Amino acid sequence: MNIWKRIRQLSVGQLWKLTMLFVVNPFKIIPTLRATQRTFYICNKLYGKEHHKSNKANAFRHALWNALICKNIRKKSKNKQKTVFWAQKVTDLYENVTKNNELDEAMDLHNNAIGRISFLNFLDKKEEELVGFLQNKSKNARKIQNLEEIESTTNQMVYLHD
Numbered sequence: 415m416n417i418w419k420r421i422r423q424l425s426v427g428q429l430w431k432l433t434m435l436f437v438v439n440p441f442k443i444i445p446t447l448r449a450t451q452r453t454f455y456i457c458n459k460l461y462g463k464e465h466h467k468s469n470k471a472n473a474f475r476h477a478l479w480n481a482l483i484c485k486n487i488r489k490k491s492k493n494k495q496k497t498v499f500w501a502q503k504v505t506d507l508y509e510n511v512t513k514n515n516e517l518d519e520a521m522d523l524h525n526n527a528i529g530r531i532s533f534l535n536f537l538d539k540k541e542e543e544l545v546g547f548l549q550n551k552s553k554n555a556r557k558i559q560n561l562e563e564i565e566s567t568t569n570q571m572v573y574l575h576d
Contacts, residue, residue: 428511435507439500445486446504453479456545468518468574473525474552477571480505480529481536481544494537498530517574520564525571 424432436443457465457475465471483501484494491497505526509519528551536544555571558564564572 424511431507431511435504441490442487442500445490446483446500449482449486450479453482460549468521469576470552470555470571470573473521473528473555473571473573474548476505476522476525477529477532477548477551478545480526481533481548482541484530484533485541485544488537494534498534501530501533502526517561520561521558521572521574524564524567528569528571531569
């Protein structure tokens with residue numbers, strides 16, 4: 415599912431929350447959207463439609479999305495903490511308004527955090543290096559079945575289905 419299709423499915427209240435976030439931060443709209451588009455481009459190229467399932471490819475997509483948002487926003491802000499905070503704010507809100515089931519949402523939030531941490535470790539590296547790192551990390555993702563398993567997993571991506 416592409417981002418625009420997902421946005422069109424939001425309720426008025428959900429769309430309002432998302433809109434207000436960007437109204438307060440207008441200069442972050444374009445870099446965030448470009449990171450989102452780039453993420454889908456890379457994931458479609460690497461995984462086809464597989465990244466739309468709750469699998470390792472999906473874990474990769476969420477981590478990459480956060481890392482690329484950070485990377486794009488850092489070009490404008492130069493402050494890595496503010497950059498990470500913005501990516502978390504955007505992606506947490508996205509997860510909140512899209513209303514996945516609890517386990518899917520927790521999985522996505524966890525993998526989002528892995529992406530932001532990875533960004534901090536790849537500040538001055540090229541995108542290709544970051545993508546390769548996250549691909550390798552996704553290959554070693556942990557299959558989980560409940561929230562407790564997510565909470566006990568650190569520094570490792572998680573997924574629900576093969």
